[in-house]
Amino acid sequence: MFEIQHLVLKEIKLEWRNRAALNGLLLYVVSSVWVVYLGFSLTVSALSPIIWNTVFWIILLFASVNSVAKSFLQESEGRVLYYYTLFSPQGIIFAKILYNTLLLLVVAFLGLFFYIVLMGNPVQDFPLFCVILALGALGFASTLTMVSGIAAKAQNSTTLMAVLSFPIILPMLLMLMRVSKNALDGLDRSLSTDEILTLLAMNLIVISVSYLLFPYLWRS
Amino acid sequence: MLKLSWWKYLTMALLFYTLIVGLLSDVPRLDIVNESIRNLYFHVPMWFGMIIILLVSMVYAIKYLRSNQELHDIYAVEAANVGILFGILGLVTGMVWAQFTWGTFWHGDPKQNASAIALLIYLAYSVLRSSLEDEQQRAKISAVYNIFAFATLIPLLFILPRLTASMHPGNGGNPGFNSYDLDSRMRMVFYPAVIAWTLLGWWLVSLRVRFSKAKNQLRTEAHAAQSEQLIND
Structure with missing residues (x-):
């Protein structure tokens, strides 16, 4: 636990010291929302919820791939060796997942904010939508x-x-789009529980498989 | 005379049985599907075969991570390749069937989409392999991806289609095979067909593995000869 806490703090510190990457990422989200807005320009009011939803998740997917991609790429060879001697691989993968979750939460909610400002807010069950967004992150x-x-x-x-x-992310993305469509239409929450449970189960599978496999990846 | 092990004869016998009995025997008359129901002996067993062969690939990936033997890696790759082949065959037979029963080649059915994604995953696996230079590292990292991909494939193939409307039997409220079209006569062909296609897949894997091993052997021999020549010069 202590180890994970340390590693997460270290990631945050590193990110904060090198703010160019973080700012670049946030700008990436904002400018893609802007591109979408200009692309649809005059017809924003006529946008159907399904398009609103799909476009939002696609922006988020690309932003996430870009932001998480650097989590291992930015580590230099020497630093990796240094961690290797200090920490267990399980600690490292958990810390990375935790940190990336925090990062993606920031990206997702910032993206949502700008998206709503520019493209309007057709979401009827907003709390549920936020929960789904967090699960997605x-x-x-x-x-x-x-x-x-x-x-x-x-x-x-x-x-x-x-x-x-x-x-490999597509099944998760499809699930997320389906539940968030439910939230958009303001359907009764009991209709979405199945999907949310499936999403949680998928997350559990992915995290436990990462936990088991990362040591092999780390050693190579 | 060519000597083959017993299960290869069994494969041939079962495949001929599937072809002959599958095409000649009586099938139930059903609306829309009509005679195309015979595709059940080809399309569905190919999917079963694909999933089993991919499972074998994942098992060998796990074995590789535990043992670090090159042979296990070769098995994992070749099984994945045969899985891709079966996936393409299953997709094509399914598309032809869809054209005659549902009216379009690509119907956007969840299972169709899911299988296309499954193919993408395993194609990505081969791209990953080709972009890693070092042999040991390639084996290890692709084994990790193989297991990771299989773990995400399971919800894709088995859970998602059940939650959405699908025109496949057994999904989205449609009755499964057992309740209407798979009567006992069809079972007599269907189960042997599953075994036949799976065994054929395994046969292909073992051939490809032998080919790879021979290629590796030749390469190491060529290397040895080259270095010997260099020393002599």
């Missing part, structure tokens, strides 16, 4: 952290990151 963070660990070992890792992560 956790899910994206856990899947993408592991994939970025894999991609960081290979050449042309930025392309690889997208190629490896999109297909």
Whole structure:
């Protein structure tokens, strides 16, 4: 526990010291929302909820891939060796997942804020939508952290990151889109419990598989 | 005379049985599906075969991580390749079937989409392998991705289609096979067909593994000869 806390704090400190990356990321979200807004420009009011929802999740997907991709890429060879001697691999993967979740929560809610400002807010059950967004951040963070660990070992890792992560993140994304559509339409919450439980189960699978597999990845 | 182990003869016998009995025997008359119901002996067993072969691939990936033997890695890759082949075959047979029963080749059915994604995952696996240079590292990292991908494939193939409307039997409130179209005569062909296609997949894997091993052997021999020449010069 102590180890994880330390590692998360270290990630936050590093991010804060090197604010260019963080600012770049936040700008990435804002400018993609802006591009979408201008793309739909005059017809924003005529936008159907399903398009609103899909476009929002796609922006979020790309922003997440970009923000998590650097979590292993930015580590230099020497630093990795240093961690290797200090921490257990389980501690490192948990800390990374936790930190990336925090990062994606910031990205997701900032994105949502700008998206609502520009594209209007058709969400009828807003608290549920926020819960789904948080679940999505956790899910994206856990899947993408592991994939970025894999991609960081290979050449042309930025392309690889997208190629490896999109297909395995799709089931989660489809689930998220479905539940958030329910929230958008203000359907009764009991209709969404099944999907939310499935999402939690998926997150659990991904996190436990990462926990089991990361030591092998780390050792290579 | 070619000598083959017993299960290869069994595979051939079962495949011929599937082909001959599957195409000649009586099938139930059902609306819309009509004679195309015979595709059940080809389309569905190919999916079963794909899932089993991919499971084998994952098992060998786990074995590789535990043992670090190169042979296990070769098995994992070749099983994944055969899985991709079966996936494509299953998709094509399914598309033809969809054209004649549902009216379009690509119907956007959840299972169709899920299987296309499954193919993407395993194609990504081969891209990952080709972008890693060091052999040991390649084996290890692709084994990790293999297991990770299989773990996410399961919700994709088995859980998601059950939650959405699908035109496949057994999904979205449609009755499963057992209740209407898979009567006992069809079972007599269907189960052997599943075994036949799976065994054929395993046969392909073992052939490909032998080919890979021979290639590796030749490469190491060529290396040895080259270095010997260098020393002699």
